[in-house]
Amino acid sequence: MAVMNEAGRKSLWVGLFGCIATCLTPAALAATSPGFNVGSANVAIADPAVPRPPGKACTVELFNGFTFRDFSNHPYTYAPPVGCGTSWSKVVLEADFAVTAGRQFDRTASLWLGGANIYFGTTQEPSASVAPSWHIERDVSDFASLLGQPQTGQAILGNIVDGTYTGVISGSARLVFYPANILAPKIDAPDAVYPLSDGTAGGTVALNTGSDVLSRTLTLPTNVERAYLDVFAQGQGGDEFWYTCVPDAQASQAQSCGGGSYREVQVSIDGQQAGVAPVYPWIFTGGIDPYMWRPTPGVQTLNFLPYRMDLTPFAALLNDGKPHALAIGVTGANGNFAVTGNLFVHLDRGRKVVTGAMTANTLQGQAAVATVDNQLTDTGGVVGGSIATKASRSFRIAGYVDTSRGRIVTDVNQTVSFRNTQTFAIDPTRYQQGIDQLSTVDSTTKTRQGPLGITLTTEIHFDYPLVASFGNTFDSAGNTVSAPSAVTQGFSRQFSKRLGHLLIYRSDVDNSIDTADTLNFTNGAVSGHTGQRSTQQFRFKDNLGSCYGRDVTTASGLLTAATDGGGCSQARNRLLWFTHPDGAPDTSRTEDPGVF
Incomplete structure (x- = not known):
């Protein structure tokens, strides 16, 4: 909870420093990742696996050997583990997917339990000679309240298998439970999870316009102390390449999609604005040029991270015992965004009714509006220049709750910014488009x-950079000759927590990829490609001694090198078991607004 009792603090500090003293070694703490084979065309990513706590684990299979050939959902059942107790230090979702060699699109994949999303991502595309397989992991400890009871779930992975699209996708998934012990105490997980999905079985909801919302009416317990909302917003269809779009008035001239490039997630409670989130520009493995993503896909392409929004200032409102409408929308949605979310709440176990008030909300009434600077020119059919789109807003939301341990005041200040500059060079010999985009959050x-009470301050900074160039060259008859493409994409997250001026915890995550390829055409059809190369670099550090670095490089569709320990002492990866090196939110442990 926000402030732990003495017994809870003691057990956590014993576990923390006991583990630092006994477990911070490469053998014990280095994240276990799939092996790499230089020269292989199989999937190779630099992302870390989920670090594991000490102790024996129990595994519960969700499903095994599912095959996905159509758009039917695949249900499964879940029962809590036997022999692992009911107090867990960590729970990890593991899943393995594969697709047979042949032709197949990238597909969206999601896993659901009790209507809640526990995994969201996309698949790797195969080739005629390569049948890729890949492994994903996610820390799902925050779902402990859900996992304590039998549940039904389903895997959603729509696919088409016919005479043209021949790739059959298969998958298996399981949950791995780690019982709490003195070196790995029980996680302070949320007391309840409320899914925002498509019905009781789960599923995303399609938002086709900026006025569409995913809305669910919830009646919460009357003793909510903290509340967080995880949101996913995945661009599909006309919004798959939303970052390449220009205002409708310039769409024809720029030969690009309309609707503009500004996208932002909006969250409201009973119509009152409650928070905003940037949209991450995920690029799927068939995106722009499929060869760029073989064998290393884009940032988070196979395993999306949610954006966690702090709704704690609204706790007093949510505690009144009345139904409340929680809604998610996407500004600028233009057909469509697949959206889902999970609301996590922590309860005051010492009081059945918690009162309080919201004291500030300067987000309410702020419009999500971008400014556009159009510098495109058209001289006799030769188009050049740029279109720059910018948006930024700052706000403060504050409130308090009177708990069994006294009044807890929460004050959230955020600045969320977006900029997208697109350049164009269009003439009879070429079409060239460049994108320089950056979304940032300072919270x-x-x-x-x-x-x-001494003030505890948490600060989070996000950067979502995207730099891309792509286009076509034409011969004298107007036929496409080549299509060069290049993408640099990143995800950066810095977190710090201070008690007064004392630094309690700090972590830094940086995940980036730089990739390029050129498609070659003969008689209007792709006849080959040249120059494929990519480098993915992943870095994580914290102030407790954890460090992870991995560099993965590819050329001509094959892995050329995979190097560990970049940026770490003695070039060795070391991860404490409770860290989140992937950059996922962790408000139940290291980022808890309590001491630790």
């Missing part, structure tokens, strides 16, 4: 208990 949350 500061101050939490204080009691009139004399």
Whole structure:
């Protein structure tokens, strides 16, 4: 909870420092990742696996050997593990997917349990000679309240298998439970999870326009102390390449999609604006040029990360015992975004009714509006210049709850910014489009208990950079000759937590890829490709001694090198078991607004 009791603090600090003393070694703490084979065409990513706590684990299979040939959902059942107790230090979702060699699109994949999303991502595309396979992991400890009871779930992975599209996708998934012990105490997981999905079985909801919303009416317990919303917004269909779009007035001239490039997630409670989130520009393995993503896909392409929004200032409102409408929308949606979310709540176990109030909300009434600077020119059919789109807004949302341990005040200040500059060079010999985009978040949350309580401050900074260029060259008859493409994409997250001026925890995550390829054409059809190369670099560090680095390079569709330990002492990866090196939110442990 926001402030732990003495027994809870003692067990956690014993576990923390006991593990630092006994477990911070490469053998014990280095994340276990699939092996790499230089010269292989199989999937190769630099992302870390989920670090595991000490102790024996129990595994519960969700499904095994599912095959996905059509758009039917695949249900499964879940029962809590036997012999692992009910107190867990960590729960990890593991899944393995594969697709047979042949022709197949990238497909969206999602796993659901009790209507809640526990995995969201896309698949690797195969080739005529390569049948790729890949492994994903996700820390799902925050779903402990859901996992304590039998549940039904389903895997959703729509696919088409026919005479043209021949790739059959298969998959298996399981949950791995780690019982709490003195070196790995029980996680302070949320007391309840409320899915925002398509019905009780789960599923994303399609938002086709900026006015569409995913809305669910919830009646929560009357003793909510903290609340967080994880949101996913995946561009599909006309919004798959939303970052390449220009305003409708320039779409014909730029020969690009309309609707503009500004996208932002909006969250409201009973119509009152409650938070915003940037949209990550995920690029699927068939995106722009499929060869760029073989064998290393884009950032988070196979395993999306949610954006976690702090709704704690609204706790007093949610505690009134009345139904409340929680809604998610996407500004600028233009057919369509697949959206889902999970609301996590922590309860005051010492009081059945918690009262309080919201004291500030400067987000309410702010419009999500971007400015556009159009510098395109058209001289006799030769188009050049740029279109720059910018949006930024700052806001403060604050509130308090009177808990069994005293008043807890939460004050959230955020600045969310977006910029997208597109350049064009269009003439009879070429079509060239360039994109330079950056979404950023600067968030500061101050939490204080009691009139004399010391303020605990958490700060988070996000960067979502995307730089891309792509186009076509034409011969004198107007036929496409080549299509060169290049993409640099990143995800950066810096977190810090201070008690007064004392630094409690800091972590830094940086995940980036740089890739390029050129498609060659003969008689209007792709006849080959040249120059494929990519480098993915992943870095993680914290102030407790954890460090992870991995560099993966490819050329001509094959892995050329995979090097560990970049940026780490003695070039060795070391990860404490409770860290989130992938950059996923962790408000139940290291990023808890309590001491630790």
